[in-house]
Amino acid sequence: MATKYVYFFGDGKAEGKGDMKNLLGGKGANLAEMTSIGLPVPAGFTLTTDVCTEFYKNDRQYPAELKGQVDEKLRQVEKLMGKKFGDSKNPLLVSVRSGARASMPGMMDTVLNLGLNDKTVQGIIEQSGDLRFAYDSYRRFIQMYSNVVLEMDGDILEHILEQMKESRGVEEDTKLTAEDLKELVTLFKTKVKEEIGREFPDDPQEQLWGAIGAVFGSWMNPRAITYRKLNGIPAEWGTAVNVQSMVYGNMGDDCATGVAFTRNPSTGENVFFGEFLINAQGEDVVAGIRTPQPINKAGGDGTLPSMEEVMPECYGQLMKIQQILEKHYRDMQDIEFTIEKDKLYMLQTRGGKRTAKAAVKIAVDMVKEGLISEKEGVLRVEPEQLDQLLHPSLDPKAAKDVIAKGLPASPGAASGEVVFSADEAEEAAKIGLKVILVRVETSPEDIHGMHAAQGILTARGGMTSHAAVVARGMGKCCVAGCGDIKVDYKTQQFTAKGNVIKKGDVITLDGSTGEVMKGEVPTVQPELTGEFGILMGWVDKYRRLRVRTNADTPHDAKVARDFGAEGIGLCRTEHMFFEADRIMAVREMILAEDLEGRKRALSKILPMQKGDFLGLFREMKGLPVTIRLLDPPLHEFLPQSDEDIEELAGVMNVTAATLKHKVEFLHEFNPMLGHRGCRLGVTFPEIYDMQVQAIMEAACELVKDEGYQIVPEIMIPLVSEVRELAILRANAVRIADEVVGRYGVEVEYLIGTMIELPRAALTADAIAEEAEFFSFGTNDLTQTTYGLSRDDAGKFLPFYVEREIFPNDPFVAIDQAGVGQLVKVGCDKGRATRPNIKLGICGEHGGEPSSVIFCHQIGLDYVSCSPFRVPIARLAAAHAVLLEEQ
CATH class of the missing domain: 3.20.20.60 (Phosphoenolpyruvate-binding domains)
Known part of the structure; x- marks a missing residue:
């Protein structure tokens, strides 16, 4: 039998299941699961991670069977949705999204509104009765496709859009008229041809396969590679690709899109938490182009109306769904949704990213609620997360001017005046000054200054260098191996990317990221709550x-x-x-x-x-x-400077020359x-x-x-x-x-x-x-x-x-x-x-x-x-x- 590479979901039926994340990726598996439990999910299909593996193994060529399987599933979607892909009168438009087995938010590529061209846009006008909406969707598609698939610099078309808004005297895209947007489509397509030397692709099939290739290709883009390394995600896992019927949150004031968490991801509090935008597509929420509104009254400050107030029926339905999802998955969920003409659709659910404080509280609360066992509660908190709980951290709301980056050698955050010797650090601490000890590298002889300093910055050394090991032992913030800085003891300064930082200047270190910042950045102290003690009690039991x-x-x-x-x-x-x-x-x-x-x-x-x-x-x-x-x-304990050698010679009643010779001999x-x-x-x-x-x-x-x-x-x-x-x-x-x-x-x-x-x-x-x-x-x-x-x-x-x-x-x-x-x-x-x-x-x-x-x-x-x-x-x-x- 031929290998099955494509899995369908829609109308309450799915070929995949929630436990198939290795094959369908997290998004694909959860779309299948949500469909199977009766939630409103737009129909679509998932190309498996096996395709990604084959794609890279065979010089970016697809398995021979893939095209036929995609065509078959696309026909199933057309039948279910009552629309046809590429049809000029009743077109089906789709989104093409990535979906690795481990959540990698924002790291890979997405294309929305795929299937639009000069003919199908007329069908969208007929379907929606809204000229402005149709051309807004078209210009969005050209922008996104040009950037993701054709690899054009996104700023090129964005600049044309900004010029249009400026010429019309408006600040937001929503203020542009249908004619403005139609003109933008023409300008965009002209610019694309100028940049890439050929016409923007009109054929929906060409668009589809271009987008699928781009999403598989984005598995190896620099930000995805960096994210995988930081989070220990193997490259061989690959990503799945999800092709799904479009639903629209930007067809008017009875439409919306949003992102929400079933519990507060910062505190762990059992309160539905999230944001939405009326008359918007999903990327508008993520991009922050417009100020989002709170999901409910409890999550806002009263300045903007909540979804609970302006769309009470959809909000009530969303509340029921988020409770179903949390109970079904037995974990806090991160969900994405769209409302089209007062009808709610679920686009994604996944285990929500959370702070360490939230992870501990959620785990303990869910055990108390009977959702999970103590053992599951212990496994819900990742050991490395606890670092956040044990050290001060930078205030996430504060501005910061990053001038260098080294290794995150010892977590926490610290600000202070720069000093370049351990003795200076100790003397400064005696009079109440907060200092950062900056060295090319530290040695055991610097221990007193390291103890006195708020944090340590070194130009050389790794994650287990002397500075890193000692700093972690002391619970001190440390950034080590910072090759971006050049330390000059003689002039008592260091340089970093054109910045000159002198003795007495204030810098801030973030030992959890390795960042070095100019000036003082406020910190927040960790809180070890009662839930922490409860969790650690379970830990010691097992x-x-x-x-x-x-x-x-x-x-x-x-x-x-x-x-x-x-x-x-x-x-x-x-x-x-x-x-x-x-x-x-x-x-x-x-x-x-x-x-x-x-x-x-x-x-x-x-x-x-x-x-x-x-x-x-x-x-x-x-x-x-x-x-x-x-x-x-023994030589590590010996004096190095002439001044220290002379002092010791006096104590020992020998000449400085004799002592210096002995020091050199022991080196x-x-x-x-x-x-x-x-x-x-x-x-x-x-x-x-x-x-x-x-x-x-x-x-x-x-x-x-x-x-x-x-x-x-x-x-x-x-x-x-x-x-x-x-x-x-x-x-x-x-x-x-x-x-x-x-x-x-x-x-x-x-x-x-x-x-x-x-x-x-x-x-x-x-x-x-x-x-x-x-x-x-x-x-x-x-x-x-x-x-x-x-x-x-x-x-x-x-x-x-x-x-x-x-x-x-x-x-x-x-x-x-x-x-x-x-x-x-x-x-x-x-x-x-x-x-x-x-x-x-x-x-x-x-x-x-x-x-x-x-x-x-x-x-x-x-x-x-x-x-x-x-x-x-x-x-x-x-x-x-x-x-x-x-």
């Missing part, structure tokens, strides 16, 4: 995967705990070393000439580290805390692969000894004095060979047991490692002999697996994703085929040696939904992520369970 946080300070730990974190999966002790009250002692330790000198400096740091751990343990109140021993290379060309992590612990064991002592003394004090139950998890980073871990574990056990004995208490502790090198994953069975837990550091594991620097790859990774060399940025979503398999191998080998080994990940992937679902699938015990992503990870973990059940 998930298996535990969720911890990456936190280095008591403040971060408290934020994460308030968001539902179940412990700390990564405390990066190096961030503590950069605090102003200890950086000098750290530098003394690094630059000391002998062991005794290092120990003297470390004795100054010990009580400070102990205080840090006391704060974290107290905030976590008995929940597990994993503390990573020092990881970065590394490729520090990511250099003298860092456990390699520091092997060569300078006294550093790790001090840290283990501080951890265990803090734990023992709280157990002895405050009755805490604590099981510290001491994590040794960057192990590649089990003998490294064996040496460092033996040292840690010696120190820990000595502290426990000194305090006279019983404190259990775990010693494990961070798996962040491919060799460690491949030899995890041996490493598990010495490790009681593994935490997969997927940031570094991705770097070492791909041979990519996350701080530099931002220059070309977007190109790789755009060209589909990589399906996603591997630093954003875990590479399941490569890095993910290393994690799985590490888990399997680790459990083979030690069945009860605790397994988790602490890279940035721990808060990315698809990565969280992958971690659930391979059986990890927990994920760890930045505090503001904890609710996202919790929701994704629940989705992982519920999607398995489907």
Whole structure:
């Protein structure tokens, strides 16, 4: 049998169904479903997504059977409507619209009033008795077809229209007379021939196939491609094409068109919400050429009459239909309708786009109303949506002057005066100034300025660069890798597309879009409503995967705990070393000439580290805390400026020249692969000894004095060979047991490692002999697996994703085929040696939904992520369970 490529709908009967979105697209499936449940839908037919696939596979050629199937369905529509396509006396006009399986509003092309020419327009005049309406429809068709199918610049014919309105002294299209519009048709057709070198097509069949080809072609237009990438829609899905009988909202004051939502898409309130226009076509509502009127009295401000007031019968019918649709689909619907001569027609229904706040409220309300189950309620909210709820956002009503765009590295919005150094940011914050820290790139030494700033902007770096990772951990707005800006520290300014922004100038960042704006743009604070708590209660009921946080300070730990974190999966002790009250002692330790000198400096740091751990343990109140021993290379802590070197030389009683030579000696060309992590612990064991002592003394004090139950998890980073871990574990056990004995208490502790090198994953069975837990550091594991620097790859990774060399940025979503398999191998080998080994990940992937679902699938015990992503990870973990059940 020949493949069926075309599906008919009309007069209460449809060949398709609502669950056929993969084949008929969302619009086609829903048109079929609405028809089947008895709603007034103009007759038509749908060309399937398979046609789109064939179209692109075969150099834009259609399957051989398609033409005959389209002709057959077109005859069915003609018979049902009592009109004939291309007939000069009683013509059938159609719309040609796209319809992908996932909603892509406004991304692809549409053609209305198709079938008009100089002969059929006379038939429309006879049908309607309205000369003006007929020629208005004709000129609209020529405008739309020329732009969509003939690929003319839309401004060309729009300019002729504007000239006509100006010459007639009118501001709106509706004020032009029938003769004006007839003249416009002639002017338009003349201009089209001038532009494309041939006559505007008169043959309705040629028009139809031109429009079908253009709609299939629009699947690959730039805005559709961008939208798919932003929303994770695969290119191979393709779009369907819907050909449908025209109904007219612009035949007079008893006609209208509109768009509505069954609930408020901004707040989630259970109130019918929407807009309409009298005597208008659908594109008039979307284009905003005229001010739309509210659907009902509740949705307006009283300045314009509502549909409820001026068309009460149609409004009543629409109210019944929207209730039928919401009950039938069991979700908030986005509907389009047209009223022709007081008769209501439904043109579309689909699941409505909604804000995060609305998504949560609608899900919870629908469970309470008995429309959906708790599990369905959890699945109705997308994990990434929660970002909107947890950070301030720009006021959508405010004007903004965008001067640059980078990567949306950490969500939220922030305004402030520009500063170019961490010290300036800290000093400004002390006197109450709000600042944006602008750097070429940040380093751990900038941590104090990042903490003090409202937001961070960097010219270099990717989604998991230092700036991005730290900003997300702090809940700070960050735009990273903004190649549009050129930073000049010497002149204390940056340039962006001709704009010069100097120190002290105010800018605004939107960390959710990557936009950089001149001046201050007002923000609105998020609201965590009661519905949020109810939803998260359901989430925790169904998930298996535990969720911890990456936190280095008591403040971060408290934020994460308030968001539902179940412990700390990564405390990066190096961030503590950069605090102003200890950086000098750290530098003394690094630059000391002998062991005794290092120990003297470390004795100054010990009580400070102990205080840090006391704060974290107290905030976590008995929940597990994993503390990573020092990881970065030592040169990152050293002074770089001559001024700082001279200051340290005075403290250490050595010459500045001697100190500068030592700083230069310690510099590394490729520090990511250099003298860092456990390699520091092997060569300078006294550093790790001090840290283990501080951890265990803090734990023992709280157990002895405050009755805490604590099981510290001491994590040794960057192990590649089990003998490294064996040496460092033996040292840690010696120190820990000595502290426990000194305090006279019983404190259990775990010693494990961070798996962040491919060799460690491949030899995890041996490493598990010495490790009681593994935490997969997927940031570094991705770097070492791909041979990519996350701080530099931002220059070309977007190109790789755009060209589909990589399906996603591997630093954003875990590479399941490569890095993910290393994690799985590490888990399997680790459990083979030690069945009860605790397994988790602490890279940035721990808060990315698809990565969280992958971690659930391979059986990890927990994920760890930045505090503001904890609710996202919790929701994704629940989705992982519920999607398995489907």
